[in-house]
Amino acid sequence: xxxxxxxxxxxxxxxxxxxxxxxxxxxxxxxxxxxxxxxxxxxxxxxxxxxxxxxxxxxxxxxxxxxxxxxxxxxxxxxxxxxxxxxxxxxxxxxxxxxxxxxxxxxxxxxxxxxxxxxxxxxxxxxxxxxxxxxxxxxxxxxxxxxxxxxxxxxxxxxxxxxxxxxxxxxxxxxxxxxxxxxxxxxxxxxxxxxxxxxxxxxxxxxxxxxxxxxxxxxxxxxxxxxxxxxx
Numbered sequence: 617x618x619x620x621x622x623x624x625x626x627x628x629x630x631x632x633x634x635x636x637x638x639x640x641x642x643x644x645x646x647x648x649x650x651x652x653x654x655x656x657x658x659x660x661x662x663x664x665x666x667x668x669x670x671x672x673x674x675x676x677x678x679x680x681x682x683x684x685x686x687x688x689x690x691x692x693x694x695x696x697x698x699x700x701x702x703x704x705x706x707x708x709x710x711x712x713x714x715x716x717x718x719x720x721x722x723x724x725x726x727x728x729x730x731x732x733x734x735x736x737x738x739x740x741x742x743x744x745x746x747x748x749x750x751x752x753x754x755x756x757x758x759x760x761x762x763x764x765x766x767x768x769x770x771x772x773x774x775x776x777x778x779x780x781x782x783x784x785x786x787x788x789x790x791x792x793x794x795x796x797x798x799x800x801x802x803x804x805x806x807x808x809x810x811x812x813x814x815x816x817x818x819x820x821x822x823x824x825x826x827x828x829x830x831x832x833x834x835x836x837x838x839x840x841x842x843x844x845x846x847x848x
Contacts (some may be wrong), residue, residue: 618646619732620696621703621779623771624710625673627661631716636661637686638675640714641769642696643776648783650776655696656769658683659717673766687721694723702726703779705749705771707733734775737782749774756781 621643628635638661644653658680665677704710708731715725738747745751749771753760758777763770821829833839 618644618698618700619703620644620700621772621776622697622710622714623704623768623775624713625675625766625768626713627663627665627669629709631713634663635713636663637713637717638665638680638683639673639768640693641767641772642693643769643772644696645776645779648780650773653696654769654772655693657689657693659686659689660684686717690718690721690723697726699730701730701732703732703734703775705733705775705778706735707731732779734779734782737779741782749778752778752782 623641624637625639626635626637631637637659639658640656642655644651658675660680660683662685665675665680670676702711711726711728711731719725734752735747738745738752742755745755750760750763752758753774756778758774758781760774763774
C-alpha cells in the first residue's frame with residue numbers, strides 16, 4: 617500500500633488568523649518501506665515571518681521572498697500525493713494548513729478520511745509517555761542528531777521511520793518492494809527435503825504384559841472398584 621508521510625512548516629498556529637504554510641516535505645512509502653521518492657518545496661507566504669516562528673524552523677522573510685507562491689506549485693504537490701493516505705504528526709494541524717492553501721487557490725480540500733495521525737497512534741501505544749517527534753525518535757533509537765531546527769522534509773523522513781515502528785516495526789517491510797503495491801516473497805534457501813512418514817508403532821500390550829498386570833491387580837487389598845460393584 618502506498619502512503620505519503622508529510623510535514624509542514626508555517627508562519628504560526630492558525631491559518632484563520634492569517635498564518636500561512638511556508639514549507640512542505642513529503643516522503644513516499646510502499647508497504648511501510650521508503651521508496652526514495654519525495655516532494656519538497658518552500659513557499660512565499662506573502663507576509664512577514666514572525667520572530668517566534670523563525671526561531672523554530674529558521675525560515676526568514678528574506679529567504680522565502682523569492683520562493684514560489686503555493687498556487688504555482690499546487691499541481692506538482694497533488695500529482696505527488698495522488699489519493700494516498702497522508703501520515704502526519706498531529707495531523708489535524710498539517711491538514712488544516714494544507715486544506716486552507718488548497719481552498720484559497722480554488723482546489724478541493726483533502727478528505728480527513730485520508731488522515732493518519734502518528735500522535736494519536738503514539739498516545740494509544742504508549743500512554744503517559746512523551747509523544748513529540750524527538751521523544752519518539754529517542755524511544756525507537758532513530759538518529760536525529762542532524763535535526764538542529766525543524767525542517768519539513770527532514771521531519772517527514774524521521775516521521776516515516778517512527779511510523780514504521782508504531783505500526784509493527786521493521787519486520788513489516790522485510791520483503792523487497794518489486795513494484796508499487798507488491799512485495800516479493802523470498803525463495804527458499806535450498807531444496808526442500810520430503811521425508812517418508814514413519815510406520816505406525818504397535819500400541820497393543822503383549823500377552824506377558826497383560827499377565828503381569830493381572831497379577832499386580834490381584835495383590836491389591838479392598839480395591840475401590842470392588843466396593844462400587846452393584847452401586848447405581
